[in-house]
Amino acid sequence: MQSWKTIKRDTILNFNKFLSIEAHTVELPNGRIIDNWPWVVTPDFVNVVAVDENGRFLIFRQTKYAIDGASFAPIGGYLEPGEEPLQAAQRELLEETGYTANNWHYLGSYAVDGNRGVGKAHFFLAQNAQPTTEINADDLEEQELLFLTHEEVSAALTSGYFKVLPWAAIIALVSIRR
């Protein structure tokens, strides 16, 4: 089964460091050429489910522009230029919660949109998380840190409290490991 080939790529909008848009010319395995295939470039990001030594999940209750009302959320943020996913995961855990963890599990990397790209999500589970420093987050959203049992997190997931796709995805991926 052959992948499509990118024959040509043109940047048609360079909005800012968070978004640019490309038009690709693509060749299908049967030789057919498709012009003007839209491709969305956004930074890769990490999400982290952190669990403390008592088995409590560190979960935010927060707002986010794309959703109505508050949502439950894991730790997360964009990779900085040149940063590896695990580095970003460890940095975000520390910045957003003040915790560190010595037990990290990689849960996979996923293309956000199979047609348009829209960056990659890199998922991690951080176990034995311990309070280390003060919180030093630069997020624009209001957020409140909760410490929930696995049962509370699972119930929140099935009740639709995780409203953003990568957040529901990583919570579900952690749940099936347990």
Next chain:
Amino acid sequence: MQSWKTIKRDTILNFNKFLSIEAHTVELPNGRIIDNWPWVVTPDFVNVVAVDENGRFLIFRQTKYAIDGASFAPIGGYLEPGEEPLQAAQRELLEETGYTANNWHYLGSYAVDGNRGVGKAHFFLAQNAQPTTEINADDLEEQELLFLTHEEVSAALTSGYFKVLPWAAIIALVSIRR
């Protein structure tokens, strides 16, 4: 906890029916104004995990532009204008597999990107799926329909065979229901 307010929205790129880009002016709960917040408009889509009367999962092995090599995938596609998510799910199941199902479960709707939008994913589980008609798909990708046990699907998920975020998400969400 208050949501951000959209004060102004301008379309700055109308690429085609699959993609347009807006710049929003946003007001935060503390009164701060943010100009030029990028917002990505793409069609909402559905994904469907279909399970036949023998408990076999209908899973595609297929290519997709944003990923390397083949991936396992659920049924899925964009909503047509004016279409409800469940209608789209039932249409896509029939078009892509020739199956119908009489037992539908809604698994939630999720903003693909919490900052930029990028449409919504609507997820469904279709049980007791039965062959009804010929396949009538208009997808550009090569694809092969597999009939897998739940154990095979779970193993494929943890092995990283579902490479696109909504695909891994719906498979994980179905797995935690069982």
